[in-house]
Amino acid sequence: MAYLQGNMACVEGALRAGCDFFGAYPITPSTEIMTAMARRMPEMGRTFVQMEDEIASIAAVIGAAWAGANAMTATSGPGLALMLENIGYAFATETPCVIVDVQRAGPSTGQATRPAQGDVMTARFGCPGDYEPIALAPWSAQESFEMTARAFALAREYRMPVFVLTDEIIAHLYETLDLDREIEVVEHDPPCDLPPFGDARTCERTPMPKFGEGRKLLVTGSTHDERGRRRTTDPQAQMRLVERITKKIERDRKTLAETESYMMDDAEIALVSYGASGRSSLAAMTQARENGRKVGLLRLKNVWPFAQEKIRDIGGGVKKIVVVEMNCGMMRREVERFARAEVVGCHKVAGEIIRPDEIIEVIENVSA
Amino acid sequence: MSVPDVKKYLRSEAMPTLFCTGCGHGILLHCLLIAIDELKKDYDNMVFVSGIGCAAWIPSPHMAADTLHTTHGRPIAYATGVKAYRPDLDVVVVSGDGDIVSIGGNHLIHAARRNTDITVIMANNKVYGMTGGQQASTTPHGCITLTTPQGNPERDFDTCRLVLGADAGFVARETVAAPRNLIKVIKAALTHEGFAFVETVSTCVTHFGKMNGMPSPEAMIANLKEKSVRGTGTDLLTKPLEDGRFYTGIFTSGAG
Ligand SMILES: Cc1ncc(C[n+]2csc(CCOP(=O)(O)OP(=O)(O)O)c2C)c(N)n1
Ligand code: SF4
Ligand SMILES: [Mg+2]
Numbered sequence: 001m002a003y004l005q006g007n008m009a010c011v012e013g014a015l016r017a018g019c020d021f022f023g024a025y026p027i028t029p030s031t032e033i034m035t036a037m038a039r040r041m042p043e044m045g046r047t048f049v050q051m052e053d054e055i056a057s058i059a060a061v062i063g064a065a066w067a068g069a070n071a072m073t074a075t076s077g078p079g080l081a082l083m084l085e086n087i088g089y090a091f092a093t094e095t096p097c098v099i100v101d102v103q104r105a106g107p108s109t110g111q112a113t114r115p116a117q118g119d120v121m122t123a124r125f126g127c128p129g130d131y132e133p134i135a136l137a138p139w140s141a142q143e144s145f146e147m148t149a150r151a152f153a154l155a156r157e158y159r160m161p162v163f164v165l166t167d168e169i170i171a172h173l174y175e176t177l178d179l180d181r182e183i184e185v186v187e188h189d190p191p192c193d194l195p196p197f198g199d200a201r202t203c204e205r206t207p208m209p210k211f212g213e214g215r216k217l218l219v220t221g222s223t224h225d226e227r228g229r230r231r232t233t234d235p236q237a238q239m240r241l242v243e244r245i246t247k248k249i250e251r252d253r254k255t256l257a258e259t260e261s262y263m264m265d266d267a268e269i270a271l272v273s274y275g276a277s278g279r280s281s282l283a284a285m286t287q288a289r290e291n292g293r294k295v296g297l298l299r300l301k302n303v304w305p306f307a308q309e310k311i312r313d314i315g316g317g318v319k320k321i322v323v324v325e326m327n328c329g330m331m332r333r334e335v336e337r338f339a340r341a342e343v344v345g346c347h348k349v350a351g352e353i354i355r356p357d358e359i360i361e362v363i364e365n366v367s368a
Numbered sequence: 369m370s371v372p373d374v375k376k377y378l379r380s381e382a383m384p385t386l387f388c389t390g391c392g393h394g395i396l397l398h399c400l401l402i403a404i405d406e407l408k409k410d411y412d413n414m415v416f417v418s419g420i421g422c423a424a425w426i427p428s429p430h431m432a433a434d435t436l437h438t439t440h441g442r443p444i445a446y447a448t449g450v451k452a453y454r455p456d457l458d459v460v461v462v463s464g465d466g467d468i469v470s471i472g473g474n475h476l477i478h479a480a481r482r483n484t485d486i487t488v489i490m491a492n493n494k495v496y497g498m499t500g501g502q503q504a505s506t507t508p509h510g511c512i513t514l515t516t517p518q519g520n521p522e523r524d525f526d527t528c529r530l531v532l533g534a535d536a537g538f539v540a541r542e543t544v545a546a547p548r549n550l551i552k553v554i555k556a557a558l559t560h561e562g563f564a565f566v567e568t569v570s571t572c573v574t575h576f577g578k579m580n581g582m583p584s585p586e587a588m589i590a591n592l593k594e595k596s597v598r599g600t601g602t603d604l605l606t607k608p609l610e611d612g613r614f615y616t617g618i619f620t621s622g623a624g
Contacts, residue, residue, distance in 0.1 A: 063449030
């Protein structure tokens with residue numbers, strides 16, 4: 001057993017999964033990840049770079065990935081905003097990499113040391129154009145460890161950037177965790193000569209090639225065909241590229257969108273939450289049950305892809321769904337699109353955790 | 369002197385190039401390939417990184433090597449990642465003036481400061497060619513562009529001086545009007561250990577020459593020949609010339 005804060009748990013997860021390139025620019029509340037990496041990566045013979053800004057950080061990460069790395073960066077909202085154009089490049093070029101975003105109160109510089117969950121839509125829609133992200137939302141140090149590791153596996157498997165969306169609370173929360181849990185160590189793809197950007201007709205994964213193998217790779221963020229040749233006015237090529245990077249996630253959405261249910265079987269009020277707010281929700285649920293309220297909790301382990309089937313399947317016994325999150329209702333809107341019961345928000349944008357009693361209050365209001 | 373056949377370095381399907389007739393970027397492409405050939409470089413061990421712009425097309429798709437055609441302004445940052453992870457690869461950035469020193473200037477000075485072991489070849493046609501000819505940070509004072517219809521009220525960067533200020537170890541300038549010299553300079557840059565910067569003064573007849581009294585490729589080449597003044601040594605850069613004349617040569621090739 002170890003006793004670590006969430007940020008350190010991310011570091012351990014990344015190292016165990018085989019992260020061998022880290023590039024970043026310091027920003028609260030993610031900085032501990034970077035400073036730990038600065039020490040640990042060279043010790044392990046792996047590469048650490050501090051870049052001149054977040055644009056350069058994500059660019060270096062993507063460059064390293066094409067050189068063969070399991071690469072990662074860590075940032076917070078303002079840094080994520082700077083990265084977006086190049087994250088879009090990673091989606092378009094099917095480049096595996098991991099982005100840990102420790103959410104803080106925004107917009108803009110906001111409250112640097114205070115928590116929020118305001119980046120969920122930045123991850124979802126921040127880049128121009130169509131894409132389908134994967135974003136994992138740990139609610140503990142244990143999950144920060146496991147999900148950061150899993151992000152590397154998913155990035156390889158789907159050949160795309162994968163977000164780990166934590167928040168200031170989870171990042172700085174010290175907890176005991178088990179570092180001996182089995183972690184998938186990410187293997188590099190063996191060299192092959194399949195087209196680097198897949199079969200034109202399917203979204204099947206093709207192995208991630210790398211520089212220096214004589215492949216004469218053409219990598220471009222402009223619309224391209226399966227061999228990377230620019231096709232910037234060909235409607236078919238445009239459709240194919242967008243389909244290729246979106247279908248793979250749509251196809252696997254049900255298995256990718258993991259959730260965890262607590263006392264949902266007889267629930268009349270269902271809380272839906274994620275990350276640090278999920279912890280408050282669980283506490284509120286337990287308390288409400290003690291008060292005789294039939295409350296359950298559906299916790300989203302991934303915010304993206306969204307667990308829309310699970311939301312739709314919330315049983316007929318549920319009269320109200322309460323979405324608990326530290327923003328003005330970003331995921332609530334998503335829940336509303338699929339829920340059969342009435343949806344109510346329990347939102348707080350005070351740069352503070354949502355306390356269980358605040359959730360109880362909403363529960364009491366909707367029960368009345 | 370015979371010119372080596374560089375066809376083997378090119379993707380045949382990408383030829384002929386999409387550059388306008390008389391574009392200086394084609395000359396730079398040719399000179400770069402001759403330099404690679406004369407140095408007997410292991411082409412499979414080279415990675416060519418570019419941003420967005422006409423100049424960014426010099427490597428991608430033309431060069432039959434590993435190429436990373438990135439986002440506007442960021443190729444040096446991408447190249448830094450490639451090189452940091454695989455120091456054994458030979459990493460060369462080829463991109464435009466808009467890309468390298470206008471939008472991407474920050475990455476340029478930091479790579480120079482870090483002495484990142486890459487070669488940066490900036491094709492300086494003094495304008496944003498691809499977007500139709502707007503002012504770049506390299507557009508000389510007084511020049512007409514789409515966004516400076518009354519003449520550029522601003523000064524331009526002397527990018528060689530800029531990277532020298534950031535302690536770049538290898539700094540050179542040459543023009544596409546002097547291909548033999550350009551090949552020599554590129555060869556020296558490619559063999560330099562540490563950060564090497566080559567400003568290649570190129571031509572955009574379509575979106576710069578025509579607006580500035582040089583309506584043909586020939587007029588642009590003649591202008592480059594007339595305005596360039598050969599020299600070496602870093603102190604040259606502290607004494608800018610009058611009348612649009614500029615120094616060419618290897619200003620420094622010392623340690624970074
Ligand atoms: C972020 C972003 N901003 C603007 C553009 C539009 N854009 C494309 S190429 C270019 C200028 C290219 O100029 P330069 O690098 O000098 O290359 P040239 O075409 O002159 O060879 C611009 C502004 C873009 N592609 N991306
Ligand atoms: S627009 Fe200018 S830079 Fe672009 S290809 Fe034509 S001549 Fe060359
Ligand atoms: Mg230009």
